[in-house]
Amino acid sequence: MVAIPVIDIFAGPGGLGEGFSSLLGEENQRVFTISLSIEKDSEAHKTLTLRSFFRQFPIGEVPEDYYSFVRGEISIEELYRRYPDEASIAIHEAWQATLGKIPNSEVDKRISEALNGERNWLLIGGPPCQAYSVVGRSRRQETVLDASKDHRVELYKQYLRILAVHSPAVFVMENVKGILSAKTKENSIFSKILNDLSNPAEAFSNDTSLPVNHLPCPGYKIFSLVQKPIRYELDGKPVYNHKDFIIYAEEHGIPQTRHRVILLGIRNDIDFIPNVLNKTDYVALQDVIDDLPKLRSGLSKVKKVEDTDSKWLELIQNINFNSTEMPENLDVFELVQDRISNLTPSEHGIGGNFIPWPNVTCSYRQGWYHDPQLLGIPNHSSRGHMGLDLHRYIYASCFGILKGVSPKINDFPISLYPLHKNVDQAINTKKFADRFRVQLAEFPAKTVTSHISKDGHYYIHPDPLQCRSLTVREAARVQTFPDNYFFCGSRTSQFIQVGNAVPPLLAYQIADIVADIFGFIQFQSEEELNRAHCVSV
Template sequence: MNVIDLFSGGGGLTEGFLRQGFNTVAHVEMDTHACSTLRTRLFYHILKENKIDDYYAYLNEEITLGQLFEDNCEILNLPASSIINQEIDSDSEKNIIKQIKELIAIQDISHIDGIIGGPPCQAYSCAGRGRAYENMKKDPRNYLYKHYLSFLKEFNPDFFVFENVPGMLSAKTDIEIFPDFERNVKKLGYNIDYELLYANKFKVLQKRKRLIIIGHKDSKNYFDFSFDKKNNFEVWDVLNDLPKLNPGEGNDSPVAYTNKISRYLKETNIRTKRDIVINHAARNHNANDREIYRLVIKAWNNNHQRIKYDELPKELTTHKNKKSFLDRFKIVAGDLPYSHTIMAHLSKDGHYFIHPDIGQARSITVREAARLQSFPDNYKFEGPRTSQFKQVGNAVPPLMAESIAEKIKNNV
C-alpha cells in the first residue's frame, strides 16, 4: 500500500507504517535536521534485508553517512529523493504536489492508498491557547489542516491518518477548527472515526494522549479503536542498561550497554543483540539546579511526593513567578508503569524530565527520551542535540504508529 507522509518530523509515524510493509512514496518536512534523521532511517529499512552490516558500520562510526550512501547509491537514491525538505504553505503547496507526482511516476504507481501525518500541534496546545486571540487568529499553524485537505483532494487516497493534540477538538479562531475539518473531509467523500488514545495502551512506557482521526471511503466501514496491549513493566526497564552519566558527560558516539537487556526492551525490539548506545549525552546543569533535582528525586523515591516550586527552600528558587507552572521540576518516575508526556520543550531545558537516579542528578538524554517514546536504539537522530530533542518530543511513538498501521492494513 502506497502512502504519502505529510509533516513527517523525525519519522515516528512513518516508522510504524514501514514496519507493516507500507511503501512511503514521499515525505514532506520543513526541518532540515528532521529530514536528515528520516533519511538515515529510510536507509536502515532499505539495507536491513541484505546489507545491514553497512548500516551498523555507520552507527559504529566506521564509515560516514556519505560513504554509506556512495557504497549503496543504486538502492538508496530513491528513498533519499523521496524526502521533500519544504514548508507546506500557500506558496509551496503546488510545487510540493508536483514533486510528489514526479515521485509517483518514477515508481510507476497508479494509485495512492493513503495519506498520513499531522501538522505541528503547538497552536492547538494549552500553551498556544494562552496567547491573545488576535495572535492565535494570525498564526498560520492553526490553518495547516487546510493544506492537508488540499493533498486529500489532489491524490484522493482510500484512507488517511491525521494525528494531533486533543486540543484540536476544541480549538477555534474565527472558525471552529475540528468541525471545519470534519465538514471538508466529508465533502471529499470521507467518513471519519476519531479517538483520544493514550500511548501506554500500546506498550509505550509513557502516558501520551493524542487525537487520532481515521478517514475512509467505505460508508459501512468504521475504524476499531480498541487497543490495549498489556503492560507489566515500569520506566526503570528502559533506563537500567544505559551508561550512567554526570551532567555534561556522553555524546552521540557509540558506547556499550552497562547491563543485560530487560524483558521489555527485548519484547518491543527497542534493543537487539546487534545494537549499541548512541545519542546518549547529558546536558550541563548548574549546582543550584542539581540540588533541586536531588530534592525532587528524594521526595519521590521516599514518599512518592511531587515537590511544587513554591515548596522549595527559598535559597534555591530563582524565579519570581511562584503562582503558575509550579511543577516545573519533575522526576521521570522510574517505579511507575509509564512516564509523563515527553515533549519538545526538552530542547529548552530538562527540569521537567529529571532522571530518577539521585546519583546522576541530571535531566534525561535524547536516547532515554527516545526509548520512552518507543524508538529503537538503532534509530539515529541527526543534527544538534536541541533538534534531536525536538524530533523526539514531537513524534508519534513508533509502537503506537505500528499498531494503527497494522489495523489499517487489515481492515480499511
C-alpha cells in the same frame, strides 16, 4: 500482497512512518512502504533520509557500514557513497519542502510520481500543532485563534488539499488534544476540521488553484481508533463525541502519558468498519531506560576543562539547606544526604553520540528496541546543568522515591527555590508549580514534548545518583524509537525531533488496524474481477 504506498507529510523525524513501515506480513515483508515523506526542518529531514536509507535493505540485512556510521567510524557521506543506489532512493523519497510555500503543482507532481498510478494508498501526518496546544495558547494569552496572524492555524488545509486532489483510500491524521478546545471567531476548529475532512471537495469547491483534471474526491467517514461510534447516520457516517478521538498512549503500551487526537479516515466508497486499539497494562519508565549506561550530568557555567568528575562531585556535595524548615520532608533530606555520600561518577562520564554497551537488556519489548548489531547505544549524552539545579534535581528525585510524586515548588526548601521571576506566582497560584518535575521510575513518564530541548527541568531522571535530565536516547526510548534509529543534528535538534514525533510503537498498532482496511479493499477488488470474468465467460 504488494506493499501499500504511504505518503507521509509534516513527517518530522518519521515516527508515524516508522510504525507503519515496521508492520510485517507474509514472508517477513513490509505491509506498508513509504513512497514519499515531506518535512521542512533540515535536521529532521536528515534523520528522515537516513531512516529511509535503512529501510532500503531487507529486514535483517542492513549492512555493517550503517552501524559503523552510527558508531562514528565513517561519515554519512561515506555511507551513502558506498551504497549509491539505496542512498539515491532515500534522498528522493525524503523531500525537504515547506507545504504552503512550495508550489502546489510541485507537490502534486511529486505525489503522482511516487504513487505511479496507484489509487488505493495511505496518507499519514500531523499538521504542526503549536497553534492549537493548550500550553501554547496560555503562554500567548490567546482564547481565540486568528489565521491571519498565525498561519499554523490553517496548516491542516495542506493536508486537506491533498485529500481533495489525490483521494487516498485511507488517511491517519494526528494532532494535540488542545485542538478540541481551539476556536476562531467563526467556529470550533475541530468541528470545522471534521466537516472539511469528511468532504474535502466541498471545502475546496471555490478554489481555482486545484488542477482541473483531478478526479472528484468522494469524501471520507471519520473514525476513532479507540471508541466505537455512538451511532451511524443514514448515510453511514459514524457519530462520536469529540473526546472519543483522544488516544491515551499509556493505555496502549507506550511508556508515557501522551494524549493525542488521531483521526482515521476511510474513503466513502469503501464499506468497512475498522477495529479499535486494544488496551494493555501501563509500562513503567524504568522498564525502558534502566538498562542504559548510567551517566553523570554535564556542568554549565564552568569552563569546559573544569567539567570533570571531581568538579561534579564537589558541586553536588556543596548542597546547603536547612532541614528543620520542613520537618514533614525530613526523610527526603536524609535520603539526599545518603545518596550524596554514595555518589560515584559513571565510567561513561557524560556519555556521547555513541557508547559501546553490550548490556542491553531492556525488560519491555526487547525485540522492538534492541539491535544486537549496534554493539552500543547512540544519542546518549547528558546536557550541562548549573550547580544549584543539580541540588534541585537530586532533591526532586529523592522526593519522588519517597513520596511517589514529583515535588511542587512549595515542596522544596527555600534555599532551593529557583531564581525565577515567576516563582512567587507559582507558589501562590500553583501555575507552573511543577517547574522541576522528576519522572517517576515506577510509572509511565510524562509526555515527551519538544520543550525537552529547553532546559530539562521537566524531565529529571529518577535516579538521584545520576543527578541529571533525560538524554535524547532515554527520551527516544520513552517515545518507543528503536535503538538503531539514529537522530541527526545538534542535541537540541535531536530533542525537538523526538518530542515532536508520534511514538512508532503506537503507529505500529494503528498500522495493524489500517492493514485490515486494505485487506478488505484487495478482497473487494478480487471479487469484482471474478464477477467480471464470470460475465465475460
